[in-house]
Amino acid sequence: MSPDTIVLARTVHTLDDGHRAADPAAPVGAVAVRDGLIAAVGTAADARDWRGPGTEVIDLGDAVLVPGLVDGHSHPAFGLELATGADLSAVRDLDGLRAALARAERLDGWVLAWNLDHNAFGGHPVHRSVIEDVLGPDTPAFVRLYDGHSALATGAALRAAGITGARAFAQRATVVCDPDGTPTGHLIEHAAMDLVTAVLPRLPLDRRRDALHDLLLTMAAGGLAGAHVMDAGGDILELVRAIEDTRHLPLRLRIAPWCMPGTGAEGLRELASLQGESGRNWLVGGVKLFVDGTVEGGSAWLERPDCHGEGTAGLWLDPAEYTDVVRQLDAYGVRTATHAIGDAGVRHVLDTVAALPGHGRGRHRIEHIETLGDEQARRFARLGVPASMQPTHSAYTRADHTDAWSTRLGPERADRAWICRTLRDTGATLALGSDWPIAHHDPRGVLAYARLRRHAGTDTAPVNPGQALTPLMALEGYTTHAARAAGEPDHTGRIAPGLRADLTAFALDPLTADPDAFARSAVPLTMSNGVVTNRGGA
Numbered sequence: 397m398s399p400d401t402i403v404l405a406r407t408v409h410t411l412d413d414g415h416r417a418a419d420p421a422a423p424v425g426a427v428a429v430r431d432g433l434i435a436a437v438g439t440a441a442d443a444r445d446w447r448g449p450g451t452e453v454i455d456l457g458d459a460v461l462v463p464g465l466v467d468g469h470s471h472p473a474f475g476l477e478l479a480t481g482a483d484l485s486a487v488r489d490l491d492g493l494r495a496a497l498a499r500a501e502r503l504d505g506w507v508l509a510w511n512l513d514h515n516a517f518g519g520h521p522v523h524r525s526v527i528e529d530v531l532g533p534d535t536p537a538f539v540r541l542y543d544g545h546s547a548l549a550t551g552a553a554l555r556a557a558g559i560t561g562a563r564a565f566a567q568r569a570t571v572v573c574d575p576d577g578t579p580t581g582h583l584i585e586h587a588a589m590d591l592v593t594a595v596l597p598r599l600p601l602d603r604r605r606d607a608l609h610d611l612l613l614t615m616a617a618g619g620l621a622g623a624h625v626m627d628a629g630g631d632i633l634e635l636v637r638a639i640e641d642t643r644h645l646p647l648r649l650r651i652a653p654w655c656m657p658g659t660g661a662e663g664l665r666e667l668a669s670l671q672g673e674s675g676r677n678w679l680v681g682g683v684k685l686f687v688d689g690t691v692e693g694g695s696a697w698l699e700r701p702d703c704h705g706e707g708t709a710g711l712w713l714d715p716a717e718y719t720d721v722v723r724q725l726d727a728y729g730v731r732t733a734t735h736a737i738g739d740a741g742v743r744h745v746l747d748t749v750a751a752l753p754g755h756g757r758g759r760h761r762i763e764h765i766e767t768l769g770d771e772q773a774r775r776f777a778r779l780g781v782p783a784s785m786q787p788t789h790s791a792y793t794r795a796d797h798t799d800a801w802s803t804r805l806g807p808e809r810a811d812r813a814w815i816c817r818t819l820r821d822t823g824a825t826l827a828l829g830s831d832w833p834i835a836h837h838d839p840r841g842v843l844a845y846a847r848l849r850r851h852a853g854t855d856t857a858p859v860n861p862g863q864a865l866t867p868l869m870a871l872e873g874y875t876t877h878a879a880r881a882a883g884e885p886d887h888t889g890r891i892a893p894g895l896r897a898d899l900t901a902f903a904l905d906p907l908t909a910d911p912d913a914f915a916r917s918a919v920p921l922t923m924s925n926g927v928v929t930n931r932g933g934a
């Protein structure tokens with residue numbers, strides 16, 4: 397049985413048995429692929445014997461081959477929906493915001509925008525008056541803050557959604573109002589934002605399908621072979637099916653639908669029965685929960701309040717309800733991933749897992765973990781709870797603590813920002829990712845950032861540099877540890893016979909190249925599930 401494909405590269409980091417580089421006496425490595433699986437790993441000499449009549453040989457020359465990179469936290473379809481309209485990532489102040497909105501294109505009369513940094517308000521309240529000035533009273537506009545957990549709507553948008561005042565929700569979420577009860581336009585958390593997103597104009601399905609396919613190809617060009625998708629929003633199940641009707645899905649997607657407060661027994665049964673639903677290169681795997689919101693939005697659940705007296709509670713009106721839901725999902729054998737940003741939120745999830753039979757058998761992971769003390773950090777390894785972190789999110793803070801995130805928390809807690817290294821040093825599994833569209837999806841940039849604690853190619857002061865990862869720890873975050881965090885270490889994350897043929901090749905070696913240079917490395921090959929999804933791009 398000859399292989400479909402043989403990939404040859406000067407160096408192969410298999411990450412098998414911890415880390416074993418190719419035998420130095422045999423400088424060229426070879427990997428054979430058949431039916432979407434790795435069939436053999438060896439030397440170029442071995443590969444001459446493997447070759448059959450139909451075998452395609454891809455010789456990558458001096459490139460370095462590693463297991464296919466997997467983004468541990470991404471929102472491709474939901475993100476495209478969030479990323480509809482004007483990208484405000486370059487906006488630094490209110491004048492810049494007003495100028496960007498004034499020239500923004502309209503969709504069915506709406507101004508849609510996203511990626512706005514809280515720091516742009518410069519301490520002013522997030523209030524619709526600052527944008528109604530320039531858009532006029534009758535223009536519906538919906539501006540998403542970069543954290544994805546809050547938005548600013550104009551009066552016309554609020555009217556279109558029927559929002560006239562405060563609302564009560566089954567979870568912590570707020571329609572912020574002026575003292576006279578008039579909504580300010582600031583909508584905090586999904587339940588509040590969803591009132592408006594329900595009436596936003598949408599692009600037709602075929603355009604959204606093609607946009608998702610294009611996005612996934614761009615991700616593959618940066619070296620991604622897969623992603624843990626932390627939502628089933630943006631009609632992603634419909635879109636991936638539509639893509640697979642005619643094409644290969646460029647990334648292996650592991651999709652975790654949300655379980656929000658108030659889901660109920662019937663909803664939990666449905667989430668359990670959705671598990672394992674799959675196509676050729678995707679499956680529904682796990683459920684995503686939130687235990688809190690964000691530091692900047694005042695909705696992270698903190699052990700002590702922030703400087704505005706906020707952050708004193710989680711998303712669930714009764715935290716015991718969260719614990720009960722995780723217990724029920726665990727009884728169904730469902731894996732969970734919980735968004736927990738504040739230290740109290742993380743503690744509550746760890747307490748929840750600690751109370752499960754067998755500590756949940758490694759099935760329950762925590763996303764984000766933005767500020768945390770050592771005592772709680774040590775519990776991750778003890779309880780077998782994988783951590784999933786996005787190092788580049790710390791770029792929204794500044795080393796001198798003058799940013800909105802650090803100001804809210806104060807210096808002591810800001811010094812415990814994104815403790816990637818502590819978690820690794822205490823033996824935890826640490827998957828890395830981007831949380832696209834919250835930060836850029838390019839894994840080269842995230843790998844470099846994890847080592848530098850600043851963006852590659854900049855001279856910005858590093859944020860909490862003692863938490864920098866070694867090159868191997870960073871690479872493991874996208875490979876072996878991503879696989880463990882998803883409970884599939886026997887199927888992916890290493891280059892070994894019988895595992896899924898997910899491969900990434902870089903021109904520069906992620907384990908030895910200077911990280912600033914590595915962030916710009918060419919990516920000669922990406923293969924997802926045995927199919928070449930990028931050849932020489934980026």
Ligand SMILES: [Zn+2]
Nearest residue numbers: 469471626831
């Ligand atoms: Zn996310």
